[in-house]
Amino acid sequence: MKIALLGYGKMGKAIEKIALDRGHEIVLKIDKDSSDYNISDADVAIDFSLPSAAFSNISTCLENKVPVISGTTGWLENYDKAVDLCNEHKGAFIYASNFSxxxxxxxxxxxxxxxxxxxxxxxxxxxxxxxxxxxxxxxxxxxxxxxxxxxxxxxxxxxxxxxxxxxxxxxxxxxxxxxxxxxxxxxxxxxxxxxxxxxxHSRQGFALGAVIAAEWIIGKTGVFNMKDVLNLS
Structure with a gap:
């Protein structure tokens, strides 16, 4: 699985290590608040960026039909817009306040x-x-x-x-x-x-959950949450 990391802070680095350990490839790492990148090589994107960048990152993914997992908080005034965009482009999207x-x-x-x-x-x-x-x-x-x-x-x-x-x-x-x-x-x-x-006890639990969610969403269409991923609904 080819993963784009949108946000390469402590969480992004923890996700990278777990993803590589599970046999995946990181094809893009965005470290700053930037919209100037090509997402098309990725099978899935994982967004742990800044509140100011999250909706733009999610929009870019959905418009390019790349499934996106977002764990960024503080941007949820635009959540309904992200849902509408996902449905419009028949994309796949998971937001969770915590992926642990x-x-x-x-x-x-x-x-x-x-x-x-x-x-x-x-x-x-x-x-x-x-x-x-x-x-x-x-x-x-x-x-x-x-x-x-x-x-x-x-x-x-x-x-x-x-x-x-x-x-x-x-x-x-x-x-x-x-x-x-x-x-x-x-x-x-x-x-x-x-x-x-x-x-x-560490960020590893959050990072593992995000990678598991990314693995789960491949091939799916719609808006999901971690209850779906873990079959807790």
Whole structure:
């Protein structure tokens, strides 16, 4: 499989190593915020770029009928446009806020717990996410996905960074050097607390999930997510 890496920072380099170890070829590496490249030699593209570049990268891939996997966060105001473009060009597209296999199982666990807790109004819900100091967006895309999973199954109406109102889920975002990613959901009452946490130990899990998603999407048409890739739907 010939892979284009759109974004060649720490994640791009981790993806490159895993892809090569799995027998794939890297045919393009874009290190800067650039739209001046030829994507046509690639079988699939993996985008871990900047929020300012992600939609342009995804558009280029879809317009050239190259399946694209994107793990860039902070660009989702254009997500619906990307879906429309994918459908228009009969392309293939996966966006995930987190490609870690463990995190995607954690997403499912989070929704299952939210369903169980939905009628227990004595529990207050809160969230915390911790990432490395280079992370540009807050809260993380993973934290937003977790919050949206809770919103589907409770009477909460929104999430909010830091302090939140009665019907909102507060998310505390911390930035600490050399932390790949930790996400915690807490249900707290006067008598006890229930807490679930996912802790990433390195970027390798994110990179492996992205490569697995790229392998899975070859030959497919449509807009997918990691539930499809892992058959969790």
């Amino acid at each position: 296999l463990g995190v995607n199982i954690f997403f499912q666990l989070n929704e299952y717990l939210a369903k169980m807790m939905s009628n227990l109004s004595q529990y207050d819900i809160s969230m915390e996410e911790i990432h490395h100091t280079q992370k540009l967006d807050a809260p993380s895309g993973t934290a937003i996905s977790l919050a949206e999973g809770i919103l589907k199954h409770t009477d909460k109406t929104a999430w909010k960074l830091d302090e939140a109102g009665t019907n909102e889920i507060p998310i505390v975002a911390k930035r600490i050097e050399n932390v790949p990613g930790t996400h915690t959901i807490n249900y707290n009452s006067e008598v006890d607390s229930i807490e679930i946490t996912h802790t990433a």
